[in-house]
Amino acid sequence: MALRKRSLLIAVVAATFLTSLAQAQEKFIVLASTTSTEQSGLFKQLLPQFEKASGISVRVVAVGTGQALDMARRGDADALFVHDQPAEEKFVAEGFGLERRAVMYNDFVLIGPKSDPAGTRGNNISLALKRVKDTGAAFVSRGDKSGTHAAELRQWKLAGVDMAAGKPAGYKECGCGMGSALNIASSTNAYVLSDRGTWLNFKNRGDLSVVVEGDKQLFNQYGVIVVNPAKHAHVKKDFAQTFADWVVSPAGQNAIASYKIGGEQLFFPNASQ
Known part of the structure; x- marks a missing residue:
């Protein structure tokens, strides 16, 4: 009986260790985003391309921009993809974001x-x-x-x-x-x-x-912001920066431009402007 209990304990410890190791090795970010990027269907095209290019998965929390900014202020997100420029600039000015970068508009x-x-x-x-x-x-x-x-x-x-x-x-x-x-x-x-x-x-x-x-x-401008790790040390700054850099890169901008419904383009990349 003692041997069985010891074996069971070892199995539980080993499983816990392997689970923790797998989670530590998993590469992902939490992206707080406006609902329009998800409900328009854009993310279904955009994110698989980013994940394939980077090996980083993206867990989207789609809420209103105000709620997304509040999430990031609490440290509950690694990056933002939103569309209220005055509020975004205030967020960065307060030190919660590293930089706001234009991505696209509609x-x-x-x-x-x-x-x-x-x-x-x-x-x-x-x-x-x-x-x-x-x-x-x-x-x-x-x-x-x-x-x-x-x-x-x-x-x-x-x-x-x-x-x-x-x-x-x-x-x-x-x-x-x-x-x-x-x-x-x-x-x-x-x-x-x-x-x-x-x-x-x-x-x-x-x-x-x-x-x-x-x-x-x-006119409706969208921006991307990496949350400042100086405010929340657990923020995955490097992974989030990889995402921000990709969406303003030629590959990301092309992925945005190519998303259409019924032949009509939904978003227009303007990171270089």
Whole structure:
């Protein structure tokens, strides 16, 4: 009996050691990213190519940009791939990130019912939002402190709508990701601001269509940041830097440019600009 117990103990210790060794040897990073990079389908193309080139796997946590930045501030991520430039620059200035590098861009679009009851259709987002407010049309906001939510609030401000003084009559916040916000808009025939990539990959469109696009105010820039190991010593700086360097390299930029849905390119690399 004693021999059996000793053998069992040795087996458990050996298994624990081998598991720990395997985990220590596994090369991976945690990437906190905006939901649009995942829900658009981009990461399904991009990350396998990076992993094949580097041997480093990427574990994505797709949340709103605000939540992603908060994760990184706590040391719960090794790198960021997000789209709220003012917030990203603040993150770096506070010492939480090593450097912010431009990666790619696309644009935001205003989605609404095909009948366009608020009369928003065109290429002027400020005028469109004023009409949404004046008509009391239903509008779904992500309300989640994401990059898209921050962009939406900037557009309301540029349209002369003071959200602090009172939100428009039809304005509803869901506190949710882009896909969920689009689903709510589809089921309620509401307007919603979306990044183009997620919209193109969205299937449950119902009666929705793009009603406003092409306004230069709707430009949507994405950046990559390596979390500063001086703030959190456990951050995998070297692996994260390898990822950041790859996405701005010709190989990474080509992988981004080649991602299309229905022949339409979703993201446009601009790391060299």
